[in-house]
Amino acid sequence: MKPFGYERATDPQAAATLVADSTGAVYLAGGTNLVDLMKLGVTEPALLVDITGLPYDSVEHRPDGGVLIGALVPGSRLAGDPGIRERFPALAEALLSGASGQLRTVATTGGNLLQRTRCVYFQDVTKPCNKRRPETGCSAVQGLHRDLAVLGTSDFCVAGHPSDMAVALAALDAVVHLRRVKGSARTVPLNGFYLLPGDTPHRETVLQPGDLITGVELPPPPEGAAMSYRKVRDRWSYAFALVSVAAVVATEADGTLREIRLGLGGVGARPWRAREAERLLTGRQPTEERLREAARAEFASARPLPQNAFKIDLAVDVITAAVRDLVGGQRR
């Protein structure tokens, strides 16, 4: 590891100034991804600006049923929050299905959004990787890619976004709150926050240098909606998703789908919003056959590789089961 400076930011402007004025400065939140990548030599910051003392650590429920989650709220506290459990259970489930108890106490909401891919070549500095070092090539296409993405990928990079939380946020139409270096506030819908890899896989979000995530806002869920997060992985606990589905479903009295929102994890270059499947299902009866068809249609544009093609069939099954169970009044 390269030596680095360390400063604690006492207010947001001081944090922004420190990051803007120093080459190679990055924000440090929980550190569960950043410290790991520094140990691996993947990231070599010259200065860590510790933001954990900034005042973005509360969960504010609003009278309209929406909520503003501070960027520094850790996953454990967010998943434990009674209002989140009651009204946004898909988010609580997503958080509780991710990492481990002693990672969630530290891992923050902002840091979770910005965690990097778990592609093994990204983490191995001896291997070519376009995301880590532009224009060196992608080792995964010919190498190990079982855990990587099939949607939104390019010839330059087939990495997936690993976050569970962000998949639930995608289905909940979350909005990311930012503070620019000069102090102005900006909001970005989560579904416009992540960039697809294209030929620049090292550019992952719309963030500009020095932008600080201050929080994540959830609008009130649709009237009468049921929601769930379902995650399929290689072992029962403490593993990243092979496929996950965040589903938000509201039905009419006759059973037709008034509104359906689907977030997919484990399959996308970014937390994936399944717009095509949603379009095909809205206003229709969620029969098993129609669910399967719609789920399959979402993958019409997929670019499966030999080791991860199985994810398409798996995702079709999981989407179908998740919506069927929600409509039938079953959470999981």
Added chain:
Amino acid sequence: MRGARPDARLTGVTAHAFHSDFALRVNGADRPLTLDHRVTLLDALREHLALTGVKKGCDHGQCGACTVLIDGERVNSCLVFAVAAQGRDITTIEGVAGLAAPEELHPLQRAFLEHDGFQCGYCTPGQICSALGVLAEAARGWPSHVTEDLAAGVGAPGELDADEIRERMSGNLCRCGAYPGIVAAIREVAGADGGGAPATTGVAGGTR
């Protein structure tokens, strides 16, 4: 570790020192240190404060051997830089005895002995610190991934069944496979204390 410069300053790029003087509050005592920023909390405890109860397994947040309590919350100390832990209340396995009653093993420690909750013992300090965190979380009613009713959560630590304990402890690996004893030990203490057990230091509400 390569690249440390003798003057410990990165001249011409930033004016920020590569090391700091600070104190860590460990098991109730302030311990002054001068450390390179690269030193993790885990290495600071083991190599600089001779608290070798905390163990290094993977050094990447994957095994739980390095689990300690920070302000009453369980944390992997291998993924925290020591300098970032200043001002926080740190409890290691060396400080666990005496938490519940002065000069006595903590009930969890006794239960691990009674139920053979270990074989080689390498994972044990992390298991016990993590279990203290589990009890504190359950006392707040926090659900886990296997809790039936998410909104209702759990009523008290005593309601944790074996599945709940396995899920909540999944961040602690045991290479000897002492899991049955570990689960039995935690269940016993959770049931016996029914909520009042986690006599950890620091805030109960868990600000971080």
